Amino acid sequence: MRKIDALIPERGRPDRAALGAHDPDALARYVLDTGNAWWRRHICAQTLAGRVPPARIPGLADRIxxxxxxxExxxxxLxxxxxxxxxxxxxxxxxxxxDGDHGMPEAxxxxxxRLGDPTAARPLATLADSYLERWRKAGEAGLDGLVEHHGVEAVLAALGEERPxxxxFALRLRHRAGQDVTAYLADPDRGVxxxxxxxAGDPDRxxxxxxxxxxxxxxxxxxCALHRLTGDRARTRRIDERLGSPRTEVAGLDEEVRRALVHAYAPSCERRSDPRWRLEALVTEPPGRPDPAARLARATEALASAGLDPGPAVPVGDPDEYGEQDEYDDQDDGVAHRITCPGLDVVFVSGLGRFVTGRGDDRHPARRPLEEAGFRWIDGPTGRVEVTGLYLLSASGSRGPRPLATLLF
Structure with a gap:
């Protein structure tokens, strides 16, 4: 037992190669001994895959x-x-x-x-539709096991096509078999x-x-799929024009702000987003963005010239001197910076363009000097405009459209 302990040190990585060559009966006995550290038993259990001694199976099954x-x-x-x-x-x-802790239901x-239980087909399909890659792969592995036991057609028949x-899953199987999947582009569920x-992998289709x-x-x-395969931007633009240059219209969103959002977020938006955002990003020119450091320096200089005594620019998401974070935390780090002026609310400077704002009343003392320096103040009503159809993953894990101020700052 001491040898196994040495192969799985408290500090540093376990020697998995040596564990893979170790006597499987000794490893199984180590796992069965609940007096051993659980994390070491976990690693030993992982190394038993494909080589469990038959005599130890009943005891290990009891541990499950x-x-x-x-x-773990x-x-x-399992x-x-x-x-x-x-x-x-x-x-x-x-x-x-x-018994629902730490991934047991999914496992x-x-x-x-994997054992061929046909009654698991529908919950496995639900698991395979998860946003989390870990669960998606777990669901797909279980469905693949069902296919091995019963065949493709039997599993598809058990599932039907009522649920997205x-x-x-049917789409994934057909793609794996080399079949045409372009018809699924018209599926009523945006995720599918x-x-x-x-x-889709065939330009001709x-x-x-x-x-x-x-x-x-x-x-x-x-x-969009054709552009991914060919990179032919001129053809993508011709198709866009033929389709009437379809756009997701958002009331209160002008062209300057729209271009900033399209090129910042549409290329990586969530799967349930309106695809017109992505096409718009492919066929329009991105806005020119001056050097971020120069923009922050210009904002700081404008505030200083107005006698507002600005502090250093701090990335949004970093806690302030009181250990608190700001109202735009539910966003990726680096989108904006905040500048604190003594006695005033914080000023936010966007990383997506010349956009600035401040908490509280739009008659913020920083507004006029910043506008005179060429910045654009995003007032309360404009900041509250919801950008529909653009689904993004937030820092808190939520998905869905968000207000303009959150996206800019």
């Missing part, structure tokens, strides 16, 4: 069933015993409400799929249509699709 066991150890053992059909009755009876679902997540856009009469959003997605 024991809710007092750390979830149980999940690793991987190691992935082919043990005797676990299936317990897996089917598993109650995620009673149980994946194991059911079921169509997403976005996946089709990312998987996309051109033929565009020559038909697809719905507008599907045509926009085909244009």
């Amino acid at each position: 069933r024991d809710r007092r066991e750390p979830a 150890v149980r999940i690793a053992l 991987e190691a015993l992935a082919d043990r059909s005797e676990l299936l009755p317990w897996l089917r009876a598993h109650d995620p409400e009673q 149980v679902l994946t194991a059911r799929g 997540e079921d169509r997403r 249509a976005h996946l089709a856009q990312s998987l 996309l051109l033929a699709f565009l020559d038909g009469t697809p719905p507008l959003e599907a045509a926009v997605r085909a244009a």
Whole structure:
């Protein structure tokens, strides 16, 4: 046992190569001994995949069933015993409400799929539709296990196509088989249509699709997919013009602000976004952005010339001198800077253009000197405009359209 401890030191990385060559019976006995550190037992359990001694299977299966066991150890053992059909009755009876910590429900679902449990198909499809890559891969692994046991058509028949997540899985299977997936560009669910856009790989099929009469959003997605494959911006612009240059209209959003947002966010917006934002980014020129350091220096100089005694510019997201963060925290770091003037509310300087704002009343003392220096003040009503159809992942993990002020600052 001391040798295993030495291979998994408290500090530094475990020697996985040596553990992979270690006696599997000794590793299994180490895992079964709950007196050993759980994190070492977890690593040992991971190294048992594909080489579990038959005599140790019942005891290790008991460790999986024991809710007092750390979830990490149980999940690793589920991987190691992935082919043990005797676990299936317990897996089917598993109650995620009673045993739902640290990924156990997801691991149980994946194991059911790998063991061929057809009743796991629909929840696995839901898991495979997750925004989180970890769960998406777990769901897909379970569905792939079902396909191995029952075949593609049987699994697709069990799922049907009523739910978006079921169509997403069908799309993935058809793409894997080399079949045409362009029809899915017109799926009513934007998540499914976005996946089709990312998987479409034949320019000729996309051109033929565009020559038909697809719905507008599907045509926009085909244009974006074609651009991804060919990089032909001139053709993308011609297609955009032929489609009537479709745009997501947002009341109160003028051209200057719109261009800044389009080129900052549309290329990486979430899968449920309106695809017209992405096409607009492909066919329009990005706004010229002066050096960020020069912009901040100009703002600081304007404030200083007005006698407002500005402090240093600090990136939004960094806590202030009181350990508090500002109202625009729910945004990626580096989008804007804040400048504090003694006795005044904070001034925010956007990293996306010449946009500035301040908390509180729009008669902020900093407004006039900044406007005279060429900046554009974003007032309260303008800042509250919701930019519809542009779904973004926030720092807190939420998704959806957000107000203009949050996007700029």
